[in-house]
Each structure stands twice: as structure tokens, then as C-alpha cells.
Amino acid sequence: MSSQVTLTLNPAFRVAPVRRRTFGAFVEHLGRCVYSGIFEPGHPTADEDGFRTDVLALTRELGVSSVRYPGGNFVSGYRWEDGVGPVEQRPARHDLAWHSTDPNTVGLDEFMAWAKKAEVEPMYAINLGTRGVEEALDVLQYANAPQGIALSDQRAENGSPEPHGIRMWCLGNEMDGPWQTGHKTAEEYARLATETARAMRQEDPDLELIACGSSNSQMPTFGAWEKAVLTEAYDHVDMISAHVYYSEKDDDQASFLASADDMDQFIDAVVATADHVRATLKRDKRIMISFDEWNVWYQHRAESRPPSGDDWPVAPVLLEDTYNAMDAVVVGNLLISLLRHSDRVASASLAQLVNVIAPIMTEPGGAAWKQTTFHPFALTSQHAKGEVLDVRLAAPTFENARFGTSSAADAVATWDEESGDLAVFVVNRGNQDALDLDADLSAFGELELVEAVTLHHEDPYAANSKDAPDTVTPQPNENIRVEGGRLVGSLPEISWSLVRLSRPAA
DSSP states (O other), X not given: OEEEEEXXXXXXXXXXXXXXXXXXXXXXXSTTSTBTTTBOTTSTTBOTTSBBHHHHHHXXXXXXXXXXXXXXXXXXXXXXXXXXXOXXXXXXXXXXXXXXXXXXXXXXHHXXXXXXXXXXXXXXXXXXXXXXXXXXXXXXXXXXXXXXXXXXXXXHHTTOOSOOOXXXXXXXXXTTOTTSTTOOOHHHHHXXXXXXXXXXXXXXXXXXXXXXXXXXXXXXXXXXXXXXXHHHHGXXXXXXXXXXXXXXXXXXXXXXXTHHHHHHHHHHHHHHHHHHHHHHHTOSOXXXXXXXXXXXXXXXXXXXXXXXXXXXXXXXXXXXXOOBHHHHHHHHHHHHHHHHTTTTEEEEEEEOSBXXXXXXXXXXXXXXXXXXXXXXXXXXXXXXXXXXXXXXXXXXXXXXXXXXXXXXXXXXXXXXXXTTEEEEEEEEOOSSOEEEEEEEOGGGOSOEEEEEEEEOOSSTTOBOOSSOTTSSOOEEOTTOEEETTEEEEEEXXXXXXXXXXXXXXX
16 A cells, blocks of 8 residues: 655755755763774774774764764763873763763873864864863863963873864753753853853854753753843854754654654744844844754663662763664654754754764674664765755655654755756655655756665664674665656655666766
């Protein structure tokens, strides 16, 4: 049984240019993300700096553009200076956020060395939980100032004579959350963030600064927090953060598959609040969104419970979710939402990169492999180019407990006019029927099919593992074709697809 999804595609329906920063990720000192994730001296693939080259290769294949570091909840108690200088002199510290011990073997300089090898742009988060303006200026001067002052000379002595040149800075993390070390009211945080931003711009006026938005849209202060923070900080910041995680709850497949509806509403609400403040303050500048934490995360599972009591381990197994085919479809759909909002989402970070709710998994001393969610991210990053197009879509609907009624399909497209490449990203998020695809391509002139791949498994709970890393992978979709200037084919239930088209060679 199947129904039809009709896509209206036109190169005039432009949203904004594709932003490479949409394809960012996140490395936090949490669980095994750093230690035995990106960094494992003695591993068979480790390079001279102790970084796993298998993970570096997968990071580049994933198409990651930027990486947020070092947290996350971790950063709200972090002393950045513990992680620089001779490794043997660095103190171990308790991390209150995840009830773990951080040996500080990896710090700012090591991360920057890794980022260069991974070919990613750094996004650095500063501690505004237990610290403030002075410490923010210290780490900024250590990271970015040319030699000639105490902190930049210290960086040079530690082996990095040239400035790191970090442009994106997060002004704290989730400061509205009662779980956060140094949790603050909106007014307290707004004042601290504004003073920190003002001081940092005195050091370097061209930084890109990100204020903390709500930890999620379900926070009781959501909206009011953004308004208070931006009213105070508007002139001094460029972006405000958004964080969200989704998971299947109570065996409610339908609501989970419709998760992107919530992301759409979340982004629209933050934009509305930011633009209200803009109008009230009578400013020309528009505040953009840094969606610097998003993913599927099963927070109710045992693997998300940190240690307790007298147990303060180094790099414990934490948040190591195993992702299935349905999770990958949802991740692909969330990327569609982020691209659809490229006019206001300036940056995004999949949380996280390795082992911790991650597309890449590693075994200490052993293999690295791709989770199901690796694939839609990698293919979208690789093929989303040019301008994002607003796709008009007509499809059947399905009922779900959270949103009531949702479209069974969702889609976005990108058009590179210079090369003549059109990429269509489409999900069938209905859990019952296949969908017949129909799209009129006549507005683009003659196009030919380059590739059509679909991620789908008969068992939506099928997952990849170390021993079976290719259980769920995108496969050629032989049903999709171009006929008479139309894109037609079939999309199985619970599936994510990429269709690539291009002008014929001259």
C-alpha cells in the first residue's frame, strides 16, 4: 500500500546559502568522548600526539565543519589553565557535572592540534558558572593574542608560538539549568554575559559571541529567558544558543518520527523572541541561532546515569547510546529542519562526536565504527551545496500523541546554480506505508539523475555494531528515476533518502 508525496521545487524558492557551520559537532570532557575517543596514546592507530587516526579519518568522512569544546555541563566548573603546560604537572580534578575525574591530559593546545588534523573550525566555550570576566579574558589572550604578553608567551612556551585564532566563543553553557554548576537567573546571567562580551570585544572586536539560550524549549523560563538575556546583551553578541534532544518514549514511534516538527517550532519561537527584542531596541542587526547541541539521546537509559558516591572514575562509559535505523531517519529529518532555517540558524553542533551519544564509536585499543546516524549526516554535509530551497510539499498525514497531526513526509533541497547540481533530502516518517514520490523538475531545465540512495531497514530497531558495522547503511534506490522532466519513485516507510541530480554534461 502506498500514497503520494508531491514536491514543488523551484530555484526561485531560495531560503539562504548553505552554511558549512550547520555541520558542526561537539567534543566534551564527558565519558569516553576525549579519552579513548579522539585521544588514546598506545592505540595501534595513534599518531605522535596520541590522537586516534581512525577517528580522525571518520571525522573527516563525516564532514564535520566545526567542533564545540570543552563542554557542555563540564565547562561550568572547568579551569582552562589546568589543561595547558607540561602534562606531568597538570592537576587532576573532580568534574562535578558528570561525577568523574579529569586528568587534564588533553586541554586547549591539544584540542587545537587535533582540530587542525581533523580540518575543523574550533568553537570554544568559556566557564561562566564558577568563573567570570577575568578568566574569559585570560583564556582569550592565551588562545589568540600574538606573542608579547604574559599569556601568549606562555602559549608559545607550551609549544604553540602562533595564535590559535579561535573566532567562535560560547558565553557559558545552559546557565538556566538548575543542574548547572553556577546556575543563574536570567538577569544574573544577562549581566555577566554582557560584561564578559564587552571585555572580550575590547581585546578583539571581531569575535563571534554566542549567548546562552534556554537549555531546551520545555524549560519553564523558555522565551522569557531569551528576552531577558537579549535585552541586556543584544549589542554585544551575535548568536543565541538552542539545545534539544529527542528520543522514542513509551513506545510512541509516531511522535518520535515527527520530532522535526518540534525543532521547527523551537527555531521559530527563538527567532520571534529575538526579533521582538530587535524591534523594541530599534536595532538593525539580527541575532542568529547557534543550535550547538542537538541529537537523539535516550536520557532515561541506564547508560546515561553518571557514577555516584565515592566513585570518581576517569573516562567512564557514559551516554553510549546505540542508534537504530529509526534514529537515523530522525537525525536526517532534523538536518532537514536545520537547513530549512538557514536564514537564521548560523551554526549547529551535533552532540556529540565520539562514543557519547555519537555517530562514531570506538573500542579502547580496538576498532572504530559508524553508527546508523553517521550516514545521513555525512551525506547531507557532503552534498548540500549552493542555496537552500524551500520545498513545498503535499503528503498524507499521520496521527501522533505529541503533535496531533503531522505530514508523513518532509523534505528540503539545495541548488548549486553554478555547477547545476540539485540535491533533494526527503524522509518518509510514516510508519505504515511507502510513499510514491513525484516532483516537477521543469523549472531547473534539463536534469539527469546522478544518484539516489535510501537509508531503510525492515526492522526500524536494527543497529550497527563493532562486529556488524554495515547492518544499516544507505543503499541505491533503483525505484527513483527521472521521467519526462519529473522525479518519480518510491520511498519505503521510515526512511531517509538523498536524490542527486545535475545538468547533463555539455
